[in-house]
Amino acid sequence: MADERDGGCARHSARKARTLPAWRSVTADPRTRHRRRRADRRTRTCGGPGTAASSRLCRTSKPSGRRVIRPRAHVDALAPVYHGSISDAELAGLGFRRDQVIDFSVNSNPLGPSPAAIAAVQAATWSHYPDDRATVLRGELACREGRGVEQVIVANGSSELIWLLATAFIDPGQSAVVVGPTFGEYARAVRIAGGVIHEHRATPEDQFTVDFVAIEALARDRRARIVFICNPNNPTGVLASIADIEALALKLPESLIVVDEAYRPFVDEPRSSLPLTELDNIVLLRSLTKDYALAGLRLGYALAASAVVDALDKVRPPWSVNVIAQIAGLAALGDEEHLRRGRDEVRRARAYVTEALSALELRVLPSAANYVLLDVGDAGMARSALLRHGIVVRDCTSFGLPNFIRVGLRTVQECERLVAACEAADLASIGAPQCGAVSGP
Numbered sequence: 368m369a370d371e372r373d374g375g376c377a378r379h380s381a382r383k384a385r386t387l388p389a390w391r392s393v394t395a396d397p398r399t400r401h402r403r404r405r406a407d408r409r410t411r412t413c414g415g416p417g418t419a420a421s422s423r424l425c426r427t428s429k430p431s432g433r434r435v436i437r438p439r440a441h442v443d444a445l446a447p448v449y450h451g452s453i454s455d456a457e458l459a460g461l462g463f464r465r466d467q468v469i470d471f472s473v474n475s476n477p478l479g480p481s482p483a484a485i486a487a488v489q490a491a492t493w494s495h496y497p498d499d500r501a502t503v504l505r506g507e508l509a510c511r512e513g514r515g516v517e518q519v520i521v522a523n524g525s526s527e528l529i530w531l532l533a534t535a536f537i538d539p540g541q542s543a544v545v546v547g548p549t550f551g552e553y554a555r556a557v558r559i560a561g562g563v564i565h566e567h568r569a570t571p572e573d574q575f576t577v578d579f580v581a582i583e584a585l586a587r588d589r590r591a592r593i594v595f596i597c598n599p600n601n602p603t604g605v606l607a608s609i610a611d612i613e614a615l616a617l618k619l620p621e622s623l624i625v626v627d628e629a630y631r632p633f634v635d636e637p638r639s640s641l642p643l644t645e646l647d648n649i650v651l652l653r654s655l656t657k658d659y660a661l662a663g664l665r666l667g668y669a670l671a672a673s674a675v676v677d678a679l680d681k682v683r684p685p686w687s688v689n690v691i692a693q694i695a696g697l698a699a700l701g702d703e704e705h706l707r708r709g710r711d712e713v714r715r716a717r718a719y720v721t722e723a724l725s726a727l728e729l730r731v732l733p734s735a736a737n738y739v740l741l742d743v744g745d746a747g748m749a750r751s752a753l754l755r756h757g758i759v760v761r762d763c764t765s766f767g768l769p770n771f772i773r774v775g776l777r778t779v780q781e782c783e784r785l786v787a788a789c790e791a792a793d794l795a796s797i798g799a800p801q802c803g804a805v806s807g808p
């Protein structure tokens with residue numbers, strides 16, 4: 368209790384006491400008055416003396432004597448999720464401006480946004496509120512995907528949808544399953560909702576293959592409300608089959624199977640996942656920030672049964688998809704040629720990087736996505752070594768993979784700079800245990 372006893376602010380307490388109801392102040396005995404005031408303050412501020420809330424909310428006070436209101440205990444315990452891009456401060460410390468480095472830590476269309484989207488943004492007016500239901504954009508997406516508008520929800524990036532799913536479907540204490548190592552926001556969103564995360568972890572020894580039998584057993588055992596499958600997975604680039612996902616959804620009718628397809632547009636000739644949305648417990652998450660390079664504008668959508676979409680809509684903050692994102696999204700969707708060229712560039716870059724880095728005796732894992740994992744022995748050292756050459760890569764230590772860096776596939780020309788930097792930094796000598804590309808699923 369941060370009151371006068373443990374360094375709480377006496378002036379603050381006195382001010383609060385003055386705001387007590389008038390009837391309190393007419394009590395004759397000053398000691399009774401004092402006791403009542405203290406009890407009253409405890410009840411209003413802390414949920415009553417001796418309660419868990421009282422000790423949690425008011426225990427701490429800053430040395431300055433100011434009261435610190437603590438967040439909910441499970442929020443207090445959360446660790447931040449590291450997303451891996453480089454900060455301006457780190458760049459400045461190395462004497463670089465942002466335009467002097469090539470950022471391979473991001474995984475988006477190497478050609479950047481479509482010129483049509485840029486032109487639409489430049490012409491946009493945005494002094495009015497956005498259409499809260501993004502009617503035109505939703506209609507366009509529904510039409511493209513051959514689904515009803517009631518099966519589509521648009522959001523401020525697919526990460527907002529991950530949060531909405533946890534908010535709408537996870538009660539405190541309920542479980543969700545993730546297939547690690549993977550994108551950290553699934554676990555964070557579930558934990559913020561008060562849920563519990565269970566991880567089935569794929570291993571480098573098995574080339575990070577997804578074991579659906581193990582996932583089903585874990586989800587059943589923990590009565591998982593949600594199973595998150597990132598497909599292809601970030602950071603491993605492993606692609607699970609649609610047939611395996613469908614079989615899992617049929618075996619787990621009590622769980623929502625959330626398939627995050629943020630990087631699916633970069634998969635070569637993927638089998639369509641759309642038929643999965645015939646199942647009521649499947650949610651497909653799509654992002655327009657990778658394939659259409661709208662990361663700074665924030666845009667994503669989900670396809671799901673209308674009942675799921677309705678639930679997400681209920682917990683969605685208002686106007687979360689801004690005017691410019693809606694306009695840019697529509698323009699970007701209309702420029703299919705730009706997306707096709709971006710995909711082709713990624714395909715060429717994947718082949719080039721795999722061959723050139725393998726020739727440098729670096730171990731390159733096969734990837735279906737627009738990034739590859741490299742086993743470099745010590746990810747932190749490798750990242751620092753490449754940074755000195757103006758190349759930014761993703762250190763995968765925060766994924767629990769301290770041996771690996773992830774390299775986003777950019778234009779072939781930019782990838783040549785990456786390969787030259789790997790050679791100049793003698794990356795292979797940092798500690799890669801094996802040579803050549805490994806074969807995989």
Ligand SMILES: Cc1ncc(COP(=O)(O)O)c(C=O)c1O
Nearest residue numbers: 524525526550601629654656667
């Ligand atoms: C697998 C995965 N899903 C979702 C996201 C979030 O994407 P968005 O920008 O659409 O919020 C990311 C971002 O890095 C990601 O890697």
